Amino acid sequence: MRVEGRLHSERRVSSASSALSILFLGLLSNHLPGLASMGVCQGVMVVQSPERWATRDSMSKLSRAANASILIAAVLAGASPGKAQPAGPAAAAVNPLWTQQKIKNYLPHMTWPEVEDLLKRTDMVIIPVGALEQHGRHGPIGTDYLNGTEKGLLIAQKTDVLVAPILLPGQSPYHMGFPGVITLSSETIERVYVEAAQSLIRHGFKRILFLTAHSGNEATVRFIVDRINQETPGIAVELNQAAQTVREPRATTSPPPQAKPRPFDRHGGVGETSDSLYLTPNLVDLGAARMAHLTVPPQLKSTYERMQQGDRAAELVFLAEALKAKETGKHSSTREMSDMGQWSELDPATATAAAGQTATDRFVADAVAFIDDWKRMRPRVDP
Ligand SMILES: [Zn+2]
Numbered sequence: 001m002r003v004e005g006r007l008h009s010e011r012r013v014s015s016a017s018s019a020l021s022i023l024f025l026g027l028l029s030n031h032l033p034g035l036a037s038m039g040v041c042q043g044v045m046v047v048q049s050p051e052r053w054a055t056r057d058s059m060s061k062l063s064r065a066a067n068a069s070i071l072i073a074a075v076l077a078g079a080s081p082g083k084a085q086p087a088g089p090a091a092a093a094v095n096p097l098w099t100q101q102k103i104k105n106y107l108p109h110m111t112w113p114e115v116e117d118l119l120k121r122t123d124m125v126i127i128p129v130g131a132l133e134q135h136g137r138h139g140p141i142g143t144d145y146l147n148g149t150e151k152g153l154l155i156a157q158k159t160d161v162l163v164a165p166i167l168l169p170g171q172s173p174y175h176m177g178f179p180g181v182i183t184l185s186s187e188t189i190e191r192v193y194v195e196a197a198q199s200l201i202r203h204g205f206k207r208i209l210f211l212t213a214h215s216g217n218e219a220t221v222r223f224i225v226d227r228i229n230q231e232t233p234g235i236a237v238e239l240n241q242a243a244q245t246v247r248e249p250r251a252t253t254s255p256p257p258q259a260k261p262r263p264f265d266r267h268g269g270v271g272e273t274s275d276s277l278y279l280t281p282n283l284v285d286l287g288a289a290r291m292a293h294l295t296v297p298p299q300l301k302s303t304y305e306r307m308q309q310g311d312r313a314a315e316l317v318f319l320a321e322a323l324k325a326k327e328t329g330k331h332s333s334t335r336e337m338s339d340m341g342q343w344s345e346l347d348p349a350t351a352t353a354a355a356g357q358t359a360t361d362r363f364v365a366d367a368v369a370f371i372d373d374w375k376r377m378r379p380r381v382d383p
Pocket of ligand 1: 135213267
């Protein structure tokens with residue numbers, strides 16, 4: 001109580017003298033490392049229990065002077081002892097690793113009443129389907145999971161729908177030659193997503209947009225979508241495919257695209273790295289990026305060359321045989337085809353956040369346009 005009374009009476013001291021005291025405190029702190037972190041509490045102890053101050057014989061005169069000054073500074077600044085010392089025992093406990101903001105419509109961050117409220121506004125949910133797999137020396141293993149979730153969240157900020165990530169890993173057996181990759185069978189993935197969708201459908205999220213964020217999951221997602229449509233009261237679509245329907249009418253007004261040579265740039269290449277630089281910038285180590293030396297298996301060489309010339313048939317058969325698990329004997333797993341891990345003939349170090357933003361903005365705009373159109377053309381699916 002004495003401390004509080006004194007604080008109260010001293011608060012009228014001019015801000016100029018407070019500033020001078022704090023400056024003095026700062027100067028002392030520079031000379032006595034660690035003092036600032038302990039001084040105020042000890043200073044307060046002086047007021048409450050002078051005899052304790054007196055028993056600290058080992059404390060140098062300078063330290064005592066500093067502590068007294070710290071006390072004065074704290075008092076003149078009008079701070080309560082607890083507020084003046086954030087590192088003290090009374091400070092709020094904050095996990096130093098927690099940096100996330102609460103994100104709107106992101107299921108893991110929501111309370112059940114917030115979900116209940118959202119259900120009054122929408123019956124739609126985006127489920128990203130990602131992977132935990134290597135992305136070269138520069139990209140995080142969570143790239144597909146993280147980018148898919150971030151894209152879903154960007155969409156959900158523009159059109160009011162839920163985003164519910166279910167699994168981090170996906171189907172990535174052909175990346176297993178690199179450390180850290182986790183792969184699940186298509187049967188497991190299918191079962192988990194169908195059961196998760198059934199839970200969401202039961203709560204009222206009857207329209208489900210699966211966002212395939214890893215091409216290795218494409219066929220599995222197609223099957224999951226069909227199972228939900230065939231077996232449950234829910235209605236599912238694949239969101240990349242849905243967004244494409246928004247882009248296609250524009251394409252038909254322009255001349256048909258000519259097949260032209262395109263650089264081979266898929267997994268972990270410039271396109272995907274650019275997305276990551278925009279979506280999860282601090283997780284990309286661009287300085288570690290190295291161009292991959294690609295080894296195309298002999299039986300795929302001519303197909304690869306035709307694909308490089310823009311031949312769509314060659315692309316289809318190349319993708320059917322390439323990027324398959326080592327155990328298949330096709331010699332086309334990532335480790336067998338790429339020393340760095342990416343599947344691209346471009347230098348990933350040339351990726352830019354600006355390019356990632358352009359691609360992301362276009363996809364988000366198309367996805368939002370599709371979702372809004374679906375909301376208009378079909379009323380919500382009620383029980
Ligand atoms: Zn990826």
